[in-house]
Amino acid sequence: MRLISITGLLALPLALATYLRITIPSTPILQQPSTLPPSTHATLTTLSHHYSAPLTTSNSFDFRNVTSGSYLLDVHCHTHFFAPLRVDVSEDKVVGAADSQAEVQVWGTFRGNEWSNKGEVKEVKEVEDRVGVWGFDVKCMGKKEYFIERTGFSPMSILKNPMILIAGVSMILVFGMPYIMDNMDDEMKAEFAESQKRSPLAGGQAAANPLQNFDAAAWLAGSSTPKRSETPVEKGVTR
Numbered sequence: 001m002r003l004i005s006i007t008g009l010l011a012l013p014l015a016l017a018t019y020l021r022i023t024i025p026s027t028p029i030l031q032q033p034s035t036l037p038p039s040t041h042a043t044l045t046t047l048s049h050h051y052s053a054p055l056t057t058s059n060s061f062d063f064r065n066v067t068s069g070s071y072l073l074d075v076h077c078h079t080h081f082f083a084p085l086r087v088d089v090s091e092d093k094v095v096g097a098a099d100s101q102a103e104v105q106v107w108g109t110f111r112g113n114e115w116s117n118k119g120e121v122k123e124v125k126e127v128e129d130r131v132g133v134w135g136f137d138v139k140c141m142g143k144k145e146y147f148i149e150r151t152g153f154s155p156m157s158i159l160k161n162p163m164i165l166i167a168g169v170s171m172i173l174v175f176g177m178p179y180i181m182d183n184m185d186d187e188m189k190a191e192f193a194e195s196q197k198r199s200p201l202a203g204g205q206a207a208a209n210p211l212q213n214f215d216a217a218a219w220l221a222g223s224s225t226p227k228r229s230e231t232p233v234e235k236g237v238t239r
Helices: 004-017 154-157 163-182 187-197 216-221
Strands: 018-023 042-044 050-054 060-066 068-075 081-082 083-093 102-108 132-135 141-142
Touching: 018 083, 042 060, 042 132, 050 060, 102 132
Parallel strands: 018 132
Antiparallel strands: 018 060, 042 050, 042 068, 068 083, 081 141, 083 102
């Protein structure tokens, strides 16, 4: 009887622990995960537990004896960044059994997200070569860039400047208008001259600019400008 109780106590840690294997698959962003720096490691954190696992030669992170709980998975790497995952581990605590039936669920998450707001469900399956080992993938999201590449000199950047474009169009109008006028026929020249005469900018009997005789000081003072006499008075003549 005492032997059975001792065996049950030794089997208790096995029933309360889970083995997790997180693998980095090959993606177009990271075609060879083996090129990651040796300092790359993953962490499982919760309020009361903290697990850390280095990157193995099989491009995976092995977490042994993970107890039940809800964890945040982070992959720490100074060359690439990975999206964090939420990992929930729940087990049937069977005292006296040699193993336990563990249930592992994984969801996508991000920083600042509420813990109850779960993202995309990740596929979790048992590893074929090891019994009782649960595995899933963590994908690389991109490469970290610490420096901003300085843009070189490009003639197209000068041509795209709005001031350069306005100056170029003005030069074309100034220097190209005489050549255009020389190539115009007589009828078109006459129509162009007639339109220039009717233009307000041509002067003569064109309508005067109403702002030309505007007195800003009098308007600000609140006084109206006196109207000029429309009938001209000749100098030296009294009436």
